[in-house]
Amino acid sequence: MKEYFIHEALKEAKRSLLLNEVPVGAVIVKDNKIIARAHNLRETMQDATAHAEVLAIKEACVILNSWRLTGCDMYVTLEPCPMCAGAILQSRISKLYIGIFDPSVGACGSVINVIQNDDLNHWTEINWLYNEECGNLLTDFFKDKR
Amino acid sequence: MKEYFIHEALKEAKRSLLLNEVPVGAVIVKDNKIIARAHNLRETMQDATAHAEVLAIKEACVILNSWRLTGCDMYVTLEPCPMCAGAILQSRISKLYIGIFDPSVGACGSVINVIQNDDLNHWTEINWLYNEECGNLLTDFFKDKR
Numbered sequence A, B: 001m002k003e004y005f006i007h008e009a010l011k012e013a014k015r016s017l018l019l020n021e022v023p024v025g026a027v028i029v030k031d032n033k034i035i036a037r038a039h040n041l042r043e044t045m046q047d048a049t050a051h052a053e054v055l056a057i058k059e060a061c062v063i064l065n066s067w068r069l070t071g072c073d074m075y076v077t078l079e080p081c082p083m084c085a086g087a088i089l090q091s092r093i094s095k096l097y098i099g100i101f102d103p104s105v106g107a108c109g110s111v112i113n114v115i116q117n118d119d120l121n122h123w124t125e126i127n128w129l130y131n132e133e134c135g136n137l138l139t140d141f142f143k144d145k146r
Helices: A002-018 A052-064 A082-091 A134-145 B001-016 B052-063 B082-092 B132-145
Strands: A024-031 A033-039 A072-078 A094-101 A124-127 B025-030 B033-039 B070-078 B095-100 B123-126
Touching: A002 A024, A002 A033, A002 A072, A002 A134, A024 B025, A033 A052, A052 A072, A052 A082, A052 B070, A072 A082, A072 A134, A082 B082, A094 A134, A094 B095, A134 B082, B001 B025, B001 B033, B001 B052, B001 B070, B001 B095, B001 B132, B025 B052, B033 B052, B052 B070, B052 B082, B070 B132, B095 B132
Parallel strands: A072 A094, A094 A124, B070 B095, B095 B123
Antiparallel strands: A024 A033, A024 A072, B025 B033, B025 B070
């Protein structure tokens, strides 16, 4: 199932690409079903908080009518930034599956660790998928930009 | 002006209190004018991301029609959590004025430092106001809860 869900997150990332947005996608899964899906829309929405993870969390909260996403898993193509990692903690998402690491602002251990920090009041399980396609999508996007 | 703006953020925090929400308020200031204001609405909205800072940032982005809040300052009654500190970085807010520190999840140095971390790609100026009323509001709220 892991392969299927990260593939669905990749489909979301490709929607960002069509909008000339940094291609990152996320899905939230509960009981083996996708309950929310989103892609980065920062430029389109002109909203600094409109990363895929935040948008997916907001959608899942509406669907479940609860700010607590306990028992939900998130699949995201790129390692979350501090804002998104913080939002994942706030929402109590149980497990996080990450396509590829982000050496620039990754907040799940690459640059800083918000998700698994014993000094904070919550902690989320991280599963690294080392998915090449998630990385290639970003590399190609930034190569085209230069 | 600092005293005036943190007082306005406190007014927002008191609105949270009326809704039985953890009392935290924030205002965003540009050219000495408040352009956005918000208070914590997590329970009311059942949205894990509905902290005062995130809501104020989203509002300011709409007002300015830009995800970049460069040249804007935020006044917030309580030290931001990792999610909100990350959102402040993402929005490129120039200066952050904080009422009181949060020894529980403060991400501006108390528990973790997201706002001023040389390994991340952005950095925001922090001004601590050590405002007693900001702290008392929270202490009284949690005292009543116990």
